[in-house]
Amino acid sequence: MRIAMIEKILSALKTAGVEMYQITETKTESAELFFIRRSLDMQRKKNVCQAEVVVYREFTEGGKRRMGSAAVQVQDSLSWEQMEEMFRDALYAAGFVKNEYYELYGSQKENVPGSIKASDLEGRTLAEIAHCFTEALYAEDIETDVFLNSAEIFASTKACRIINSRGVDVSYRKSKIEGEFVVQCTAGQDVETYQDFAYEDMDTNALRRKVRETMEMTRARAEAVSAPPAGTYRVILRGACVETILSYYVDRSNSSMVYQKYSSFRTGCDVQGTDVEKDRINLTLKATVPYSMEGIPMRDRELVKDGKLQLIHGGNRFAYYLQIEPTGNYRGYRAPAGTVSLDEMRSEPYLEVLNFSDFQMDSFDGHFGGEIRLAFLYDGEKKIPVTGGSINGNILEAQKSLVFSSEMQVEKNFEGPLAVCLENINVAGNSKK
Amino acid sequence: MKVKPSEYLREIKPVLLRLRDRLLQEYPYASILASDSAAKQYAVSKTVTSVGMTGWMSGRGFVVKVYDGSCYGEYSFNEISEEQIEDIVAKIREELWPISEKLPDCVKKSVYAMLEDEPLVFSDSTDYEIDPQEYGDEAIIRELTAASEAGRSYSDKVLDCRAFVNYQKYSKLFLSKNRDMEQNVLWMAGGFSVMAARGEELKSSYRGFSNLGGAELLEKMKEEVCDVAKVALELLESEPVQPGEYDCVCTPETTGMIVHEAFGHGVEMDMFVKKRAQAEQFVGKQVASNLVTMHDGASAAREVATYFFDDEGVLAQDTVVIDKGILKAGISDAQSAMHLGTAPTGNGRRESYQRKAYTRMTNTFFEGGQDRVEDMIASIDYGFLLEEPSSGMEDPKNWGIQCMVSIAREIRDGKLTGKIYSPVVLTGYVPDLLKSISMVSEEVKLGGGGMCGKGYKEWVKVSDGGPYIKARIRLG
Known part of the structure; x- marks a missing residue:
């Protein structure tokens, strides 16, 4: 009789002399469709089961108490003997990992079990989910000069179980649908826009809306012929860029950055500095899985209120060092609507960027930037589409005068204002006006 | 071995x-x-191993x-x-x-x-000198710890120094009705990231290392950590560049990013199938200065993306993509090649067995030329030496460039002034940049410290590089 992989792991850990461990077993199943224009080019099915086992070792060196760890990946095709050898090797390696001592996260009796909103993807087959979203994807593909060039759809279910030597034994199952599509427009210039998507509900209308908006954006890009003149602009950033801008504050308040002194954020500090001239930031961390990778129950938590930091967040180890409550690592966050509408933002000259090739934020130095794929330039008299050039700014300067829109956006990992306005941002563009 | x-x-x-x-x-x-x-991956910094x-x-x-x-x-x-x-x-x-x-x-x-x-x-294996598994976790951690300490002790302005290595040892079998293929490959990569603080702003300098082989890489890394720390301190004095178009000299690492991001993605022929790449219309035409010859191929160099056959059982090749400025050919996976009626080039790669095969780059680089680096710098009245590429994004459809570098060293009257600008975004139209290449150094270097994604996923190990090049580039 075959024994379950977890039982085999536990038995091999015991024989290898491992007393402290964490096991994360993940079973993933997916149905995948790949389209070129209106043809299905390939279909795939995936069914895999793996486990990560982290082996811990406590030791003393030079009078200092240490906690070492080493991670190994195992699967059922490994024999019991192979697993045992891997765990022995990992235990040996952990003896050279001289991290300051910390305790593993332990099961807390008073804990409220982690939970997230029930998804209506559950109870449907992966093929059924993939079909529904394929329908939604192509429902807006009805024009001739702007159309879906290609797309990929991944419907998946992940079953996760987390066990550790301090009594944690939690599990959850999660389904999602994600993918990407490219819209091409041949009216005028031949241009395209890449867009990704991810949903945890049967919100096929959200995908339809995204396809429609991307088609409109791509049509506008086909009319854009030149880069904006180089200079300093009042810049309106849209969509995913708002999430990227706010990621600076989420990253900087993470316990790993604080403990390693990469961030000076402290609970109660003014995250935007003291001389804020416009909007103050509000942020809430959003639980997207019921348990963290360490089995910590996840719930929504207030991170920043009116510009003041409410929480240092993160996993067990750095929380232990900082003597704060471990929250688990968050992937999602939300921000409330601002008070200024997009139309009001547009009442003065602006450069409104709808799409970058890749907008990036460096949370270490605060620098953000990217190459402009589509923007609208309004000089006070006329509005023209522009493409090319790049934005190069720093949040440490820009954060004093952020203005968030009253219009909202909802994505898988972010809910918040649709746009943010920043002052005096450098734009590299055409040198000739 | x-x-x-x-x-x-x-x-x-x-x-x-x-x-x-x-x-x-x-x-x-x-x-x-x-x-x-x-x-396996190893990392050591001040407080985290x-x-x-x-x-x-x-x-x-x-x-x-x-x-x-x-x-x-x-x-x-x-x-x-x-x-x-x-x-x-x-x-x-x-x-x-x-x-x-x-x-x-x-x-x-x-x-x-x-x-x-x-x-x-078919059956073959790559070579190595020192097996990282035999070299052992203790020795690897000890060497990284020494490097991290050396970086941190360079100056009290250094906040942290992260030293890291990773390796992959893989074996693959490809079996079909008529094919029975086996390969065994080992690569190792690593680097240093040194951080220095200027108030809330953390500046960091990075240097990557890689080889097709094993733990002999650690010896190659040893000497350079203090140089990385020196650059991190220099960055504390940096300021944003005045946006504009400048004469620039690119280091081999920066050349590699331009080769890979700006042009390489555009000749992945699954993009031709989707009509997503402008390059398809330029085959046989001038796309770069006649000083430029570009290669891609798992057998074109011995680096981290070297293998004997791809994930569709096609033997590795050395594809000449650009020959003296003329676009000759793209690279392809088997299914795209069948669609286009061309021969596959051994570029069908998967992130892992869990993912689909796409057309992917391998070892991608420009050939060397005949110029000396000092002559290239001396030829510039006002411009920059561009170092430490940090990221880039492809745009095969419109050949737009987005590449970021951490360091632009000012050149005035043919000499480096010592002044540094950072960070810097390179933008523009790919053929404009490639056609503006006017000098190419003899020395060619490839590096495979990073991973390459298709869009934002499907990560595979690649190497890229080339010579120092002089070109006209829009910076911001």
């Missing part, structure tokens, strides 16, 4: 052959890619590709035994093909011919 084959794959091969034969009873074409991979296997690059797994007479489907899984063969065949029949049963009316299935399956039996 040669990398040893996977014992597991050798043991399981008879079962895989029976699965192949069973599939060939139902399908005119069936292939199996089997892989056994162990990837970590060691562990890299989850998404490690493990044993299989991908079956079947052809039903008109189109292809794939099934990825990671457990197999004699008893499971019928179950796998049933899953392909009952769970793979039904995914496409209810497509919208406007969507049809592509019709493909059967992949070529010329007979081929």
Whole structure:
């Protein structure tokens, strides 16, 4: 009789002399469709089961108490003997990992079990989910000069179980649908826009809306012929860029950055500095899985209120060092609507960027930037589409005068204002006006 | 020494052959890619040391590709035994093909011919000097700890120094009706990231190292950590660049990023199939200065993306993409090549057995020229030496450039002034930049410290590089 992989792991850990461990077993199943224009080019099915086992070792060196760890990946095709050898090797390696001592996260009796909103993807087959979203994807593909060039759809279910030597034994199952599509427009210039998507509900209308908006954006890009003149602009950033801008504050308040002194954020500090001239930031961390990778129950938590930091967040180890409550690592966050509408933002000259090739934020130095794929330039008299050039700014300067829109956006990992306005941002563009 | 084959794959091969034969009873074409991979990463900084296997690059797994007479489907899984063969065949029949049963009316299935399956039996391994597994966790952590301490003690302005290495040792089997191929590969990469603080702003300098081989890389890394720390301190004095177009000299690393991001992605021929790459219209035309000759191929260099055959069983090649400024050819996976009526170039790569194969770059670089670096710098009245590429994004459709570098060293009257600007975004139109290349150094260097994504996913190990080049570039 075959024994379950977890039982085999536990038995091999015991024989290898491992007393402290964490096991994360993940079973993933997916149905995948790949389209070129209106043809299905390939279909795939995936069914895999793996486990990560982290082996811990406590030791003393030079009078200092240490906690070492080493991670190994195992699967059922490994024999019991192979697993045992891997765990022995990992235990040996952990003896050279001289991290300051910390305790593993332990099961807390008073804990409220982690939970997230029930998804209506559950109870449907992966093929059924993939079909529904394929329908939604192509429902807006009805024009001739702007159309879906290609797309990929991944419907998946992940079953996760987390066990550790301090009594944690939690599990959850999660389904999602994600993918990407490219819209091409041949009216005028031949241009395209890449867009990704991810949903945890049967919100096929959200995908339809995204396809429609991307088609409109791509049509506008086909009319854009030149880069904006180089200079300093009042810049309106849209969509995913708002999430990227706010990621600076989420990253900087993470316990790993604080403990390693990469961030000076402290609970109660003014995250935007003291001389804020416009909007103050509000942020809430959003639980997207019921348990963290360490089995910590996840719930929504207030991170920043009116510009003041409410929480240092993160996993067990750095929380232990900082003597704060471990929250688990968050992937999602939300921000409330601002008070200024997009139309009001547009009442003065602006450069409104709808799409970058890749907008990036460096949370270490605060620098953000990217190459402009589509923007609208309004000089006070006329509005023209522009493409090319790049934005190069720093949040440490820009954060004093952020203005968030009253219009909202909802994505898988972010809910918040649709746009943010920043002052005096450098734009590299055409040198000739 | 040669990398040893996977014992597991050798043991399981008879079962895989029976699965192949069973599939060939139902399908005119069936292939199996089997892989056994162990990837491990080590990192040491001031307060954090970590060691562990890299989850998404490690493990044993299989991908079956079947052809039903008109189109292809794939099934990825990671457990197999004699008893499971019928179950796998049933899953392909009952769970793979039904995914496409209810497509919208406007969507049809592509019709493909059967992949070529010329007979081929092959087996080879790459070489290494020191097996990282034998070298041991203790020695690797000890060397990284020494490097991290050396970086931190360079100056009290240094906040931290992270020293890291990672390696992957993999074995692959490709089995089809007529092919029986085996390869065993080991690569190792690593680097230093040194951080220095200027108030809330942290500036960091990075240097990567890589080889097709093993822990002999650690010796190569040893001497350079203090140089990285020196650059991190220099960055504390940096300021933003005045946006504009400048004469620039690019280091081999920066050249590599331009080769890879700005041009390489644009000649991935699955993009030709989708009509997403402008390069398709430029085959046979001038796209770069006649000083430029560009290669891509798993057999074009000995670096981290070197292998003997790709994930579709096509032998590795050295493709000349640009020859003296003329675009000659793209690179392709087998299915894209079949669609386009061209020969596959051995560039069909998967992130792992769990993912689809796409056309991917391997070792991508410009050939060297005849200029000396000092002459290149001396030829510039006002411009920059661009160092430390940090990231880039492709735009095959419109040939827009987005590349970021951490350091632009000012050149005035043919000399480096010592002034540094950072960070810097390179933008512009790819052929404009490539046609503006006016000097090319003799020295060519490749590096494979990073990973390459297709869009924002499908990560594979690549190397890129080339000579120092002089070009006219828009900076911001």
